[in-house]
Amino acid sequence: MPSAVSTKTGTLYIVPTPIGNLEDITLRCLRTLKEVDLIAAEDTRHTKRLLNHFNIETPLISYYREKEVERSEEILQRLQEGLNIALVSDAGTPGISDPGAVVVQLLQENCVTVVPLPGPSALTTALSASGMTSSGFLFLGFLPSKKGQRRKQLTSLAASEYPIVIYESPHRIDALLADALAIFGERQCFWARELTKNFEDLQHGTISSLLAKSQEGRNRGEFVVIIWPGVQEEVQGQTVEELLLWYRDNSELSLKDVSRRLADDLGLSRSQIYQQALGLWQEKD
Numbered sequence: 010m011p012s013a014v015s016t017k018t019g020t021l022y023i024v025p026t027p028i029g030n031l032e033d034i035t036l037r038c039l040r041t042l043k044e045v046d047l048i049a050a051e052d053t054r055h056t057k058r059l060l061n062h063f064n065i066e067t068p069l070i071s072y073y074r075e076k077e078v079e080r081s082e083e084i085l086q087r088l089q090e091g092l093n094i095a096l097v098s099d100a101g102t103p104g105i106s107d108p109g110a111v112v113v114q115l116l117q118e119n120c121v122t123v124v125p126l127p128g129p130s131a132l133t134t135a136l137s138a139s140g141m142t143s144s145g146f147l148f149l150g151f152l153p154s155k156k157g158q159r160r161k162q163l164t165s166l167a168a169s170e171y172p173i174v175i176y177e178s179p180h181r182i183d184a185l186l187a188d189a190l191a192i193f194g195e196r197q198c199f200w201a202r203e204l205t206k207n208f209e210d211l212q213h214g215t216i217s218s219l220l221a222k223s224q225e226g227r228n229r230g231e232f233v234v235i236i237w238p239g240v241q242e243e244v245q246g247q248t249v250e251e252l253l254l255w256y257r258d259n260s261e262l263s264l265k266d267v268s269r270r271l272a273d274d275l276g277l278s279r280s281q282i283y284q285q286a287l288g289l290w291q292e293k294d
Contacts, residue, residue, distance in 0.1 A: 018121055019046070019088040022095045023109065025102040025128025029205035031062055033129050039063055041126060046092040049084055051108050055099045072096065074108045081112035088121050102130045106150035106176050132174065135201035135233035138211050146235075147171045154181065156188070163192045168262050173236045179228035186220040189236055197237040203230035249275070253286050257293060264290050 022041050027033040042048060042065050049072035050056035056069060072080045084094055096103050096112065103109030116123050132148060147169055152159045166173055177185050179202075186198075198216045203209045208229065212219055216236065246252035249271065256267040268286050272279035 019093040020122045023125040024095045028100040028129045045095045048095045051098040077111040081115045139199045148174045151176045175234045177232045182223050190216045199235040201233045
């Protein structure tokens with residue numbers, strides 16, 4: 010690692026931290042946190058407890074979402090002065106539903122070296138315990154907290170062929186599962202909460218059964234929720250009009266999403282299909 014007095018531009022290290030069990034931090038992450046000149050932390054108070062546990066005395070500055078743009082400029086300046094900096098979030102990997110992406114993008118634009126370190130992530134930890142056999146998944150992070158926006162986003166995903174992975178807080182888990190049940194219908198579901206902690210909880214079931222469990226008592230800890238795809242009906246139709254009619258009458262996809270899908274599948278103009286679809290949707294109304 011370059012010296013702090015080097016005239017060369019410093020390096021930003023993206024350092025994952027434990028999501029619960031402190032033993033999950035890697036030796037490389039510990040060495041990096043000790044050797045850098047500065048640690049940019051989502052919450053300095055939270056990170057200070059981690060550093061104290063491992064007897065690390067590296068100075069801290071805050072880097073939280075509300076100050077991402079301002080702090081990113083400051084971090085860039087310090088790196089250009091030759092300092093080496095570690096970026097950490099409260100738990101897991103920075104930039105994955107946590108602050109981090111803004112400063113990384115700025116550094117890329119200014120040709121500053123960014124070194125990502127592997128380590129803990131609630132996403133990969135939950136996926137490994139879910140039994141999911143799909144070759145892919147759709148990660149959404151946290152959905153909007155407002156009901157209307159959340160339901161709109163879920164509706165747009167009703168026909169997804171991939172499992173959907175969502176982060177959710179304990180006080181909103183009931184609302185998420187209730188909305189998912191109303192929009193998707195009954196599907197297989199999995200949740201992981203309090204991962205790597207004393208009260209770790211992994212539950213398989215249907216959406217309705219997990220909703221019932223969440224309503225039994227006070228929930229604690231953030232959730233990773235995985236919802237499996239529904240049974241896909243075979244699309245019927247030979248012509249564009251027949252296909253549009255099938256989607257109109259048999260799917261939850263919006264007019265816009267149907268137009269995009271058919272345009273991509275058939276290699277046709279999206280605007281042309283949209284205009285044709287618009288007429289058919291208006292006929293139904």
